[in-house]
Amino acid sequence: MNSVTVVGPGTVVVSFEQEPMVVTQGAVAIEKDRIIAIGTFEDLCATYPRAELLDAHGGLILPGLVNLHHHFYSALARGLDPGMPMHDFGEILKGLWWRLDRALDTQTVRLSATLSLADCIRWGCTTVFDHHVSPSCLGGSLNLIADVVREAGLSAVLSYEISDRNGHEEAQAGLEENLQFASDHGKSPRLRSLLGLHASFTVSDTTLEQVSKQRPADLGIHVHLAEDQLDAKLSQERYGQTPLDRLDHFGLLDGRALLAHGVDLGRHDVSRIAESGAILIHNPESNSNNAVGRLDLEAALSLGCTVGLGTDGMSSRMLGSLRAAFLGVRAGTGDPTSGFDTVSGLLHANSRRAAQIFDEPLLGRLSEGAPADVIVIDPPAPTQVTPANVLGHLLYGVSENVVRHTIARGRILLKDFRHTTLDVGEIAAQALAASPALWERFRELDT
Known part of the structure; x- marks a missing residue:
């Protein structure tokens, strides 16, 4: 099984610093719990021809x-x-x-x-x-x-x-x-x-x-x-x-x-x-x-x-x-x-x-050697994303959009909007069953 995953294609924003580098038609390559490369989707697919693809569907690729x-x-x-x-x-x-x-x-x-x-x-x-x-x-x-x-x-x-x-x-x-x-x-x-x-x-x-x-x-x-x-x-x-x-x-x-x-x-x-x-x-x-x-x-x-x-x-x-x-x-x-x-x-x-x-100096960045904390936000931006306007996209569009993929230390936790590590339906059912007793204990307590 190939250990490299390429996340793309999408618009890669490498950090939350002011005017960060942006890679259009970009991608991120991950191996185990680390990012091993950032670049264009075409280049990374050529470099890692046997990599597994996590399709970003053109969305915004950000640090976790x-x-x-x-x-x-x-x-x-x-x-x-x-x-x-x-x-x-x-x-x-x-x-x-x-x-x-x-x-x-x-x-x-x-x-x-x-x-x-x-x-x-x-x-x-x-x-x-x-x-x-x-x-x-x-x-x-x-x-x-x-x-x-x-x-x-x-x-x-x-x-x-x-x-x-x-x-x-x-x-x-x-x-x-x-x-x-x-x-x-x-x-x-x-x-x-x-x-x-x-x-x-x-x-x-x-x-x-x-x-x-x-x-x-x-x-x-x-x-x-x-x-x-x-x-x-x-x-x-x-x-x-x-x-x-x-x-x-x-x-x-x-x-x-x-x-x-x-x-x-x-x-x-x-x-x-x-x-x-x-x-x-x-x-x-x-x-x-x-x-x-x-x-x-x-x-x-x-x-x-x-x-x-x-x-x-x-x-x-x-x-x-x-x-x-x-x-x-x-x-x-x-x-x-x-x-x-x-x-x-x-x-x-x-x-x-x-x-x-x-003790992870590169945490929060999409760069070689950084922890593989990566998210993909859907849908693709309707206008051009540049280093100068990333913040405007985050505030006026992306903040209202949904996350397609969440990857933490190289592990895919959300894939195509679905949790992979937690059964959210079962969790909700358990919470619904347990909350009445919690609320009853709450009401019995004075201030």
């Missing part, structure tokens, strides 16, 4: 997408009525998410992860950073999710959300879960870890000190920061410092940190994040849904901050999140000429951070 902030555990909340008013961010947390996470059991943790990973595959996301929490089945929950990641065929960076909101004993258990998973999977090619924290206002000084002392030097944090004014307000009231000051005080603000949201940050704090080398993760759809405002993306970038992109569990559709970020800039500035320069580097920043964590 990276999602820097997801919440798999939220998948079974679709259609759930909290049964109480939720007028602000604090009430949303207490009335919905902090009840749902406590209602999860091992079955629904696994189902939630499987549903989310199936969606990632369907939308061309080949590397995903998940921020998990399930207090009622905490121990071993990251390994449970890791098993599903392996089954699905994606790459993932997992963390457990440490919080004192249910008591310090649970916070300690969360720390132990993170450290054990990091120890088990430190150099795994497709599974890596970060140290998860909920947010400053629910993590005590005692817990942060323990995290600081026990965290390995090469293990970054993954935390919600300034998602709403509530974070700063309660952090000041409870601990006498701002959320960013607390992270800095305990030595957690560094170049490996992932800081989700940043909606309520001032310019001085954004400058400090830029100096630290941490990455700020914009989640535009979630921020709109929770009515917490929006990250001042333009200011953050002007101050030298690296900004990436996530979905915060709202979906797994990264190109939809990119479009939402773009439209948010236009709505926020009132300037119909704005947005292109502002969002042009978000997907590339995601790829660079994933490349750092996986």
Whole structure:
């Protein structure tokens, strides 16, 4: 059996950098888990005459997408009525998410992860950073999710959300879960870890000190920061410092940190994040849904901050999140000429951070020697794609289109719109059967 696969013909866009190289009538050659060549379809077929062909039908051939902030555990909340008013961010947390996470059991943790990973595959996301929490089945929950990641065929960076909101004993258990998973999977090619924290206002000084002392030097944090004014307000009231000051005080603000949201940050704090080398993760759809405002993306970038992109569990559709970020800039500035320069580097920043964590310098690029993370988006572009207009195609067309093929580390996970590693019909049936009991446990929990 020939081990080389040629993906084409189509329009190849080699990266998400500004004005990337574009190959028309192009193709990608893959052997095992690596890309071995990029070129025209004609040339690659001549070079590898016995290769298997994965027909791109003229579609757009892109690097696999990276999602820097997801919440798999939220998948079974679709259609759930909290049964109480939720007028602000604090009430949303207490009335919905902090009840749902406590209602999860091992079955629904696994189902939630499987549903989310199936969606990632369907939308061309080949590397995903998940921020998990399930207090009622905490121990071993990251390994449970890791098993599903392996089954699905994606790459993932997992963390457990440490919080004192249910008591310090649970916070300690969360720390132990993170450290054990990091120890088990430190150099795994497709599974890596970060140290998860909920947010400053629910993590005590005692817990942060323990995290600081026990965290390995090469293990970054993954935390919600300034998602709403509530974070700063309660952090000041409870601990006498701002959320960013607390992270800095305990030595957690560094170049490996992932800081989700940043909606309520001032310019001085954004400058400090830029100096630290941490990455700020914009989640535009979630921020709109929770009515917490929006990250001042333009200011953050002007101050030298690296900004990436996530979905915060709202979906797994990264190109939809990119479009939402773009439209948010236009709505926020009132300037119909704005947005292109502002969002042009978000997907590339995601790829660079994933490349750092996986020790894969070429991750997120279609180039010789890179991990074979490749997606094909259908249908073919109706107008010419050039290095100068790739972003316009992504925002105004491709973000609304469907993924035909998803390939992760050389393994075809979606072929001609159909999953190959997951039985999505069976998963949906299992979720439909399990969700009533989950929702009933949810309703029995108070806030």
